[in-house]
Amino acid sequence: MSHRIVLPRLMEIGAGASGRIAQVLTDLGCRRPLIVTDRMMVELGYVARLAERLATADIPCECFADTLPEPTAASIRAGVEKVRQGNFDSIVALGGGSPIDSAKAIGILGTFGGEMRDYRFPRDVSEAGLPIIAVPTTAGTGSEVTRFTIITDETSDEKMLCAGLGFMPVAALIDYELTLSLPPRVTADTGIDALTHAIEAYVSRKASLYSDAQALQAMRLLGPNLRIAYRQPDNRVAREAMMLGSTLAGIAFSNASVALVHGMSRPIGAFFHVPHGLSNAMLLPTVTAFSIPAAPERYADCARAMGVAGEADSTEQANARLLQELRELNRELQVPGPAAFGIDRERFFSLRETMARQALASGSPGNNPRVPSEAEIADLYQHVWNQE
Structure with missing residues (x-):
């Protein structure tokens, strides 16, 4: 093929x-x-x-x-x-x-x-x-x-x-x-966006050997350097790594497509005007936990490429460390949840089914290792809210 x-x-x-x-x-x-x-x-x-x-x-x-x-x-x-x-x-x-x-x-x-x-x-x-x-x-x-x-x-x-x-x-x-003049908030949101691109391209059902190579190298650049660029805005080595990592992640997902995180992220951005990278960051830990059972080895590869797991770690250990890293990254980069961002709870829950329907219609969730139903996407939105 x-x-x-x-x-x-x-x-x-x-x-x-x-x-x-x-x-x-x-x-x-x-x-x-x-x-x-x-x-x-x-x-x-x-x-x-x-x-x-x-x-x-x-x-x-x-x-x-x-x-x-x-x-x-x-x-x-x-x-x-x-x-x-x-x-x-x-x-x-x-x-x-x-x-x-x-x-x-x-x-x-x-x-x-x-x-x-x-x-x-x-x-x-x-x-x-x-x-x-x-x-x-x-x-x-x-x-x-x-x-x-x-x-x-x-x-x-x-x-x-x-x-x-x-x-x-x-x-x-x-x-x-x-990018040297970017403020920390933009650095964090765009950096997690790039990391999401790389992870989703690698686990996508449309992945290929070519997109895998780009995605893995992107994670090797992004994983160790995102915190550095956030804390040290003028660190040229970290900024260069982030820029190249972002481009490689873009090449990867342009050729393998994104998946469930992006499908769910777009309605949040449209209805509540959350910046795209930030809405991806809100969703990434929850969606990753949902998806890991369908592609545990692929997600373990992501953990190793990001430098949070070693070759000696089992698949289960690597995935546990991946989830821990994604949650800690959100905490350290001060990623707010939906409520902390200022989204009204009643409106969020009243739009859950509509957002789930739009997410599914976008086509991106169909690329996910674990393809969700509309009801499962609605449940994931609830989980994202409640995890705060």
Whole structure:
């Protein structure tokens, strides 16, 4: 059985990679990019520095900086309109996962029209929109190397998974120096997001030898360095490991798919506006405990790759240490549960069945080693609340 591997055409990886933006655009034959980003990137001066590099290379650009932390179909419409009215031949996506996800959607809608819901899973979006050059500024989502985007339908509070070759960036500039200014909360949430990507890719029913190699190496980088990056924001060795680990985890899940954690995470984000990485962190220990009986050896491999279990440990010992590590990681990185985050208990429980239905419909739970029923997902939501 063969596996299709999808990657960006070009990747620049390492310190100063973002400074290669003009050369990368030139190599791709792009001369008029639209920068898609958020207000924070403007305020921090990242956009101005990027635009200056482009101006020096005689590459004119414009900027759309109104993306939201959790992008909706409504929030990207102005960007889509800007593409339709402009004469752009490419998009530079600068920022965390939300600007990159927004840029992917803008590139497709700006080229082919329609509404975001028209492109939701299970449709396979193979159309090539405007080429995306992704410049990530967080070590977490892996969106710079994935064929997915997540956009919320604000009319139904549903996070729509959209997938296909059309959403894969043509280039990614992976510069860990852009993460040195990240605050601890963002470092924690995006770091656990990346770790979740690696674990779910490895235990996914769609895993392959190729995705396994990426996922295991990602865990070897992320496991020992997440706490260091959280406690020592200027530690360049840890930041570089986290950035590369995030990218490898992105490659892994883009080719093996995510599983139950992500399926359950999206409705929490849509209904209660919890950042994606944080909702993954809330769920990861509980969902892992639920799933281990169906793939104990695979989860034990994860524990060993993360450095929390040794080769001499039995499968049962390794999995016990994995669960202990995930719980301790949440405590040390101050991951709040749903109540501590401020979610209303009555509304959470009234939406449990709806969230379970949406999670199952997303398709991701079907990749889990232990495929849950809708009722089991509803029970897991209750467990996540009660574990506080």
